[in-house]
Amino acid sequence: MEQARIVVIGGGMSGVCCLYQLARMGETDTLLVEREELTAGSSWHAAGHVTAFSGSWGNMRAQAYARGFYEELARTVDDPFSFHIDGCLYPAHSAERMDHLNYVAGIARAQGLDMTIVSPAEMEALHPFLEAGDSVGGLFDAAEGVIDPAQVVHAVAAGARRLGARVMRHNPVEAIERDGDDWVVRGATGSVRCEIVINAAGFRGAEVGAMMGQDLPIANLAHQYVVTDAVPEVAALDGRFPIVRDPDGEFYARRERDGLLLGSYGHDANIVWRDGVPADFGQELFPDDLAQLEAIYEDAVTMMPLIAEAGIQRCVNGPIPYAPDAQPLAGPAPGLRNAYHACAVQIGFCQGPAVGKAIAELITGGETEWDNWAWDPRRFGAWATADFAAARVAELYENQYAPPWPHRVWQSARPVSRSPLHDTMAERGAVFAQMGGWERALWFRTGDVPDDGHPSFRHEGWMPAVAQECLAVRDRVGVMDHSGFTRYHVSGEGAAAWLDGLICGRLPAVGRVGLRYLLTPGGMIETEATVTRWSENDFVLLGPTLAATRDFDIFQRLLPTTGSVSLADESGSRATLMVMGPRSRALLSCLTSDDLSREAAPWMSARHITLAGVAVEALRVSFVGELGWELHVAPGDAAVLLNALRAEGAAFGLGDFGSYALNAMRIEKGYHGWQAEFGVEYTPFDAGIDRFIAFDKPAFRGRDAVLAARDKPADWSFVMLDVAPGDSDPHANSPILADGKPVGFVTSGSHGYRTGKCIALGFVEAAAGKRDRFDVLVLGDERSATRLERSVYDPDNRRPKA
Numbered sequence: 001m002e003q004a005r006i007v008v009i010g011g012g013m014s015g016v017c018c019l020y021q022l023a024r025m026g027e028t029d030t031l032l033v034e035r036e037e038l039t040a041g042s043s044w045h046a047a048g049h050v051t052a053f054s055g056s057w058g059n060m061r062a063q064a065y066a067r068g069f070y071e072e073l074a075r076t077v078d079d080p081f082s083f084h085i086d087g088c089l090y091p092a093h094s095a096e097r098m099d100h101l102n103y104v105a106g107i108a109r110a111q112g113l114d115m116t117i118v119s120p121a122e123m124e125a126l127h128p129f130l131e132a133g134d135s136v137g138g139l140f141d142a143a144e145g146v147i148d149p150a151q152v153v154h155a156v157a158a159g160a161r162r163l164g165a166r167v168m169r170h171n172p173v174e175a176i177e178r179d180g181d182d183w184v185v186r187g188a189t190g191s192v193r194c195e196i197v198i199n200a201a202g203f204r205g206a207e208v209g210a211m212m213g214q215d216l217p218i219a220n221l222a223h224q225y226v227v228t229d230a231v232p233e234v235a236a237l238d239g240r241f242p243i244v245r246d247p248d249g250e251f252y253a254r255r256e257r258d259g260l261l262l263g264s265y266g267h268d269a270n271i272v273w274r275d276g277v278p279a280d281f282g283q284e285l286f287p288d289d290l291a292q293l294e295a296i297y298e299d300a301v302t303m304m305p306l307i308a309e310a311g312i313q314r315c316v317n318g319p320i321p322y323a324p325d326a327q328p329l330a331g332p333a334p335g336l337r338n339a340y341h342a343c344a345v346q347i348g349f350c351q352g353p354a355v356g357k358a359i360a361e362l363i364t365g366g367e368t369e370w371d372n373w374a375w376d377p378r379r380f381g382a383w384a385t386a387d388f389a390a391a392r393v394a395e396l397y398e399n400q401y402a403p404p405w406p407h408r409v410w411q412s413a414r415p416v417s418r419s420p421l422h423d424t425m426a427e428r429g430a431v432f433a434q435m436g437g438w439e440r441a442l443w444f445r446t447g448d449v450p451d452d453g454h455p456s457f458r459h460e461g462w463m464p465a466v467a468q469e470c471l472a473v474r475d476r477v478g479v480m481d482h483s484g485f486t487r488y489h490v491s492g493e494g495a496a497a498w499l500d501g502l503i504c505g506r507l508p509a510v511g512r513v514g515l516r517y518l519l520t521p522g523g524m525i526e527t528e529a530t531v532t533r534w535s536e537n538d539f540v541l542l543g544p545t546l547a548a549t550r551d552f553d554i555f556q557r558l559l560p561t562t563g564s565v566s567l568a569d570e571s572g573s574r575a576t577l578m579v580m581g582p583r584s585r586a587l588l589s590c591l592t593s594d595d596l597s598r599e600a601a602p603w604m605s606a607r608h609i610t611l612a613g614v615a616v617e618a619l620r621v622s623f624v625g626e627l628g629w630e631l632h633v634a635p636g637d638a639a640v641l642l643n644a645l646r647a648e649g650a651a652f653g654l655g656d657f658g659s660y661a662l663n664a665m666r667i668e669k670g671y672h673g674w675q676a677e678f679g680v681e682y683t684p685f686d687a688g689i690d691r692f693i694a695f696d697k698p699a700f701r702g703r704d705a706v707l708a709a710r711d712k713p714a715d716w717s718f719v720m721l722d723v724a725p726g727d728s729d730p731h732a733n734s735p736i737l738a739d740g741k742p743v744g745f746v747t748s749g750s751h752g753y754r755t756g757k758c759i760a761l762g763f764v765e766a767a768a769g770k771r772d773r774f775d776v777l778v779l780g781d782e783r784s785a786t787r788l789e790r791s792v793y794d795p796d797n798r799r800p801k802a
Contacts, residue, residue, distance in 0.1 A: 015200035017356030028164030055404030062354035081151035088144035100403035205343025225263030228310035247401035249299030378550035383437030405455035419483030438484035470753035472655030477581035523705025575638035580628030612644030717769025
């Protein structure tokens with residue numbers, strides 16, 4: 001039996017990048033196992049585009065990294081591959097699409113990338129065969145390129161081999177087993193014992209995941225492009241020309257030798273292999289499907305008339321793996337030691353190098369340089385089934401080129417999980433979205449609020465309704481169904497000592513509740529939890545709905561191997577009502593004999609009380625900056641409590657509010673949002689939450705790194721900005737400028753319905769941290785912004801403590 005410290009399963013782009021990046025970081029006792037030849041999965045038939053274009057800050061950075069990776073590879077590995085930088089034009093045929101392109105150009109500007117807005121005439125000047133037609137403008141990405149897929153996979157593998165890594169071909173993996181602390185990867189022609197296993201199996205990722213005992217939400221679908229015969233005008237051209245990627249026409253086209261390559265997303269998704277990948281499928285293709293080409297042909301010919309002269313030489317119709325959000329599954333396998341996934345990489349030649357980088361960093365150092373949450377496999381729970389993945393992936397594919405609307409709501413594969421109050425909220429006009437599998441009310445329709453449901457980068461029709469919700473909370477009292485909280489129960493002898501050694505702050509006293517942070521060993525912010533202490537060794541940790549699987553996995557990995565500390569995942573075991581506003585105490589007092597006075601129930605206290613005959617965990621906390629309570633009850637009691645609240649609440653002006661209102665109010669308060677204003681890229685000093693650190697505690701996770709960082713200048717400065725109003729709020733990722741130069745970016749932005757202000761939260765480089773004036777680039781427009789030293793709403797924090 002072979003031995004290796006690390007085994008990578010899969011010889012496509014993601015697998016060889018994991019192998020190579022590990023070797024570059026010193027992990028050379030590695031073996032890649034491939035069932036056929038390298039590139040045999042999706043890699044060999046890929047179109048080979050390398051682009052940074054994305055509506056996501058993290059994805060754009062990761063994809064821009066790929067270009068530098070290939071350039072360095074060409075310099076350092078003596079294994080040539082073809083890589084052309086052609087540039088790419090993105091035409092826009094509407095004002096909405098121009099908003100999209102301006103948004104992407106803003107992200108690029110903040111990251112120092114060369115993406116510029118161009119006019120129709122400039123597009124025609126840049127491309128010898130493009131006719132702008134009804135285009136209103138476009139974006140030019142000067143750095144987009146085309147790489148030869150097979151050549152570069154072999155070059156990356158060669159680079160890994162030269163550093164000492166090994167590759168085993170023609171060995172299909174048939175089983176993966178645990179043997180003590182080791183993994184045994186059993187193959188048809190040979191088995192390997194290893195310490196660490198990485199699933200980089202591409203469209204077989206779910207199959208390999210199942211061998212590891214995990215159900216991965218991956219769906220495979222067929223994507224086709226065609227290569228034309230030689231076109232005389234192309235053959236006669238000395239040199240290359242920009243790729244054309246028309247998101248409104250849903251096609252892309254570029255030079256391929258002396259002809260053209262034309263691909264399409266303007267057709268229904270074709271999900272394949274619902275019952276599993278055939279055992280003998282490797283370097284095969286699906287039958288040609290010219291109907292896909294017909295769907296976009298007219299638009300393509302309008303933009304590039306040359307296409308009409310080209311005959312089809314061949315069709316390439318092959319499988320591509322997708323996760324339910326079209327992002328990679330790259331990170332720790334939840335619940336398993338020394339196991340990682342690096343699969344479902346839909347655009348492997350754009351993201352594969354960064355996937356390998358992240359996996360290598362996790363294995364060699366325990367944490368990543370860049371926040372990996374968007375790719376972390378633990379963002380999905382058991383609710384993300386194979387059927388869910390297939391339905392959602394179909395919707396994503398059919399909207400591949402749709403703008404990344406800030407408030408886009410995906411409709412497929414719903415509902416999965418509903419709170420016991422879902423139906424009564426729906427009857428009151430709730431508009432729902434899916435969050436971590438749960439249906440969550442975003443806002444409530446009212447009779448006088450027109451909303452056509454069309455998302456936009458500009459202000460949308462639901463805003464007047466959200467304004468009414470915020471004002472109800474400010475002036476009277478509001479109720480929100482926030483069921484679906486992540487909930488962990490920590491108990492047993494030694495529970496307090498264990499938690500105290502993890503969190504960077506002090507444990508709350510018995511009967512108290514507090515926001516606490518867990519740091520990485522390197523002193524970065526890993527996660528947060530609202531910690532309630534019911535007795536000396538009895539705690540409940542509440543966290544974001546989306547973090548349920550990830551955070552439980554983090555805490556579970558940190559549990560002591562001996563002793564009686566118990567960690568139980570109770571997520572979903574309680575329904576939660578938020579009752580917020582200046583009349584909340586008066587309303588709740590009508591339903592209980594328990595004393596809810598400021599003295600008996602002070603700010604940040606936790607009590608077991610009875611409301612309307614229902615047993616309630618009542619937490620005196622507020623994420624909206626008002627007097628209020630979180631009420632946690634058994635699911636079967638939720639409707640009883642809500643009905644009682646509504647019956648008594650009529651006299652107090654009780655209103656409903658949803659997630660849009662909640663988010664707007666927390667931004668007015670400058671409260672940090674999970675995976676927005678903190679994450680593993682930031683120290684507590686960067687994020688401005690160092691007040692939560694107990695520096696004199698003798699030990700906690702990340703303490704040495706935090707103490708070392710305390711005496712050094714922070715890299716970033718967290719800022720709250722009062723932005724000049726416009727017809728669009730500052731969107732996450734929008735650049736923050738100083739004297740016309742990018743110095744930071746927005747993490748959250750919203751109209752403040754209680755204050756009438758336009759508020760943005762974000763980070764600026766430490767050198768700009770003391771400035772009072774900035775500009776925020778919003779959809780191409782520079783809007784002036786003033787730094788706020790304190791929150792714009794109730795800066796003395798008197799209202800929640802009332």
